[in-house]
Amino acid sequence: MSPSSDAQAFRDAFANSKRVVILAGAGLSAASGIPTFRGPNGLWKTKSSKLFATPEGFKEDPSGVWQFYHYKREGCLSAQPNAAHRAIASFAVPAVRSRLMPSLQEDKLPLFVTQNFDGLSLRALDELSDQLTPAEIKLARERVIETHGSAFKTICLQCKHINHTFDSPLSPALAGITEQNAGERDIPIDQLPRCGGPDWKGSNRWGRCGGLLRPAVVWFGEVPEGMGEIAKELNWTDLLIVVGTSSLVHPAAGFAKTIKSRGGKVAIVNLERSEGDSDADFLFIGPCEETLPLLLK
Numbered sequence: 001m002s003p004s005s006d007a008q009a010f011r012d013a014f015a016n017s018k019r020v021v022i023l024a025g026a027g028l029s030a031a032s033g034i035p036t037f038r039g040p041n042g043l044w045k046t047k048s049s050k051l052f053a054t055p056e057g058f059k060e061d062p063s064g065v066w067q068f069y070h071y072k073r074e075g076c077l078s079a080q081p082n083a084a085h086r087a088i089a090s091f092a093v094p095a096v097r098s099r100l101m102p103s104l105q106e107d108k109l110p111l112f113v114t115q116n117f118d119g120l121s122l123r124a125l126d127e128l129s130d131q132l133t134p135a136e137i138k139l140a141r142e143r144v145i146e147t148h149g150s151a152f153k154t155i156c157l158q159c160k161h162i163n164h165t166f167d168s169p170l171s172p173a174l175a176g177i178t179e180q181n182a183g184e185r186d187i188p189i190d191q192l193p194r195c196g197g198p199d200w201k202g203s204n205r206w207g208r209c210g211g212l213l214r215p216a217v218v219w220f221g222e223v224p225e226g227m228g229e230i231a232k233e234l235n236w237t238d239l240l241i242v243v244g245t246s247s248l249v250h251p252a253a254g255f256a257k258t259i260k261s262r263g264g265k266v267a268i269v270n271l272e273r274s275e276g277d278s279d280a281d282f283l284f285i286g287p288c289e290e291t292l293p294l295l296l297k
């Protein structure tokens with residue numbers, strides 16, 4: 001059967017759902033000016049995903065990979081959440097939840113799984129500080145899984161310390177690196193981001209050991225974050241909403257099939273037809289920054 005694009009039928013299914021999972025991809029942040037990976041202007045059209053999205057690529061050229069992540073990170077810092085991020089974040093507001101999702105089990109917030117590393121969904125929650133208490137925001141943030149990592153976290157390859165920071169640049173040598181000039185010069189490895197920052201002074205302490213840092217993002221061949229929690233949640237989910245992903249990258253690409261095999265429903269919101277459409281009960285073609293606020297109004 002072909003999927004429905006009846007907004008009211010979707011709202012009814014939403015209102016009757018006890019457990020909801022939302023899965024997002026790069027299309028969610030496209031209107032915030034963050035490029036997607038596979039579209040006509042996608043990152044992987046001009047950059048090699050083998051170099052920039054694998055641990056082997058980082059080993060081969062840590063300078064090139066750090067320059068790439070430096071300017072992508074700067075792009076995330078200057079971007080703002082868009083109407084689609086805000087529509088999803090609004091579920092954290094109890095009055096919105098009880099209006100749109102009165103059947104939620106124990107008023108459990110939807111689990112929001114984002115493949116994006118830009119932090120914009122968390123920032124959209126922080127923007128609700130005039131409507132929510134800090135405790136409510138904390139609770140909502142705990143229901144967000146950045147399954148492909150975060151641009152604002154690093155891991156030390158030596159002591160494994162994970163650091164969270166919005167500082168930029170992460171080492172003085174990365175200052176002034178842009179998409180245009182990235183890769184023009186090779187930054188020596190001791191001038192790339194190091195554990196403990198530029199003034200680490202060579203101590204061996206955890207989190208200040210001076211080891212080489214890498215971006216805490218999930219590259220091909222690595223295990224995405226939060227898989228245990230996601231797998232548990234998918235057991236109970238009766239509605240999965242898939243927003244702005246090409247559904248080409250696993251394991252996220254398989255969530256829709258899992259839900260379907262357990263009798264749940266799948267809604268897809270995408271600018272164009274995508275790989276996941278064969279599993280869709282509802283399909284809304286259009287920019288999510290317009291479609292989601294309308295569907296969830």
Ligand code: BJW
Nearest residue numbers: 025026027036037038115221244245246249250271287288
């Ligand atoms: C709009 C819009 C608008 C635009 N409104 N929509 C063979 C078969 C099956 C699997 C494999 C295989 N060979 C290897 C694998 C596994 C591999 C994989 O899936 N590869 C495929 C490419 C085949 N996966 C992995 O290796 C993953 N790990 C893994 O599987 O571990 C095993 C394991 C799993 C579970 C438990 C235990 C073990 C890891 C994948 C890591 C992906 N990493 C990246 C880079 C992250 C860092 C960074 O951000 O730079 O993640 S790659 C890149 O792709 C990034 C994205 O998160 C990810 C998905 O892309 P996304 O978000 O879908 O973006 P696009 O560009 O593809 O699509 C954008 C969509 O938006 C389009 O549809 C547009 O139409 C739409 N759009 N504007 C609405 N305004």
Ligand code: ZN
Nearest residue numbers: 156159195209
């Ligand atoms: Zn360290």
